[in-house]
Amino acid sequence: IGLIKAIDRFDLSREVQFTSFAVPYIVGEIKRFFRDTSWAVHVPRRLQELRVDLAKGKDELSTVLDHEPTPKELAEHLELSEDEVIEGMVASNGYTAGSIDMPSDPGERPTDASRTFADVLGEPDPAMETVEDLHTLAPLLEQLDGRERRILEMRFGQEMTQSEIGAEIGVSQMHVSRLLTRTLTKLRTGMFA
Known part of the structure; x- marks a missing residue:
């Protein structure tokens, strides 16, 4: 799709090589595909992008502060409001969805006797x-x-x-x-x- 868009928009009069023009379109389409299809739950694009910024900010601040940054510290670092940071953190929970067949205790190794989330869910009464x-x-x-x-x-x-x-x-x-x-x-x- 990125290649087709590049072909449609390429202008010979600009004297730019086609590969230089096409690569950003192709990379952009690949990123868009993964961004739009890799989330387990639909999340608005701005929150998807905020998740990436938060992850980078957490990594940077963790090394500087030597502890996991608080939402307030992240907000100051990224020049956002604390509410925006919290909203981004909550939205990032939608990136992956756990299976109900996973062990209910994350530290527990899977065995025949381990309980899954499905085991602890209620039954019809x-x-x-x-x-x-x-x-x-x-x-x-x-x-x-x-x-x-x-x-x-x-x-x-x-x-x-x-x-x-x-x-x-x-x-x-x-x-x-x-x-x-x-x-x-x-x-x-x-x-x-």
Whole structure:
């Protein structure tokens, strides 16, 4: 791409050798490619360039100060604000992304027994699905009439049998079964609608 750009923009009237003209275009395209594709997370170009300046500044100051420079010291050295330096440091974390299969303790040598980040991540909590179902079910229960709610309470809250419910409300066990089936079908339909 750099070569094509150089060919398109080359002007014979300037009396400059083509190689002298083309090399900066080619090098620029190579740098742009690596800058734009080597980051694990998209980071604005100014922060990508700031990362390079920060790395150079850290190296220079580390030798002079004999310790890791603070953001304030880097800011003074690079003639930037401390906020810009901190923003650049945070953005530089996006240059590489660690695998969740890496050992969770960086000093630990990989073995069969070593724990990875994936091992310490949480798992889906089955109780969360129950909570979500209850939140979905609550408004549907409010739409039921009093008799339907009472039958559900006796069956699932008090764990009464259909015969006991029938005796309580004065209907047959078979009628209680039909009422429960109809009510539960209504709730299922509402939950998956």
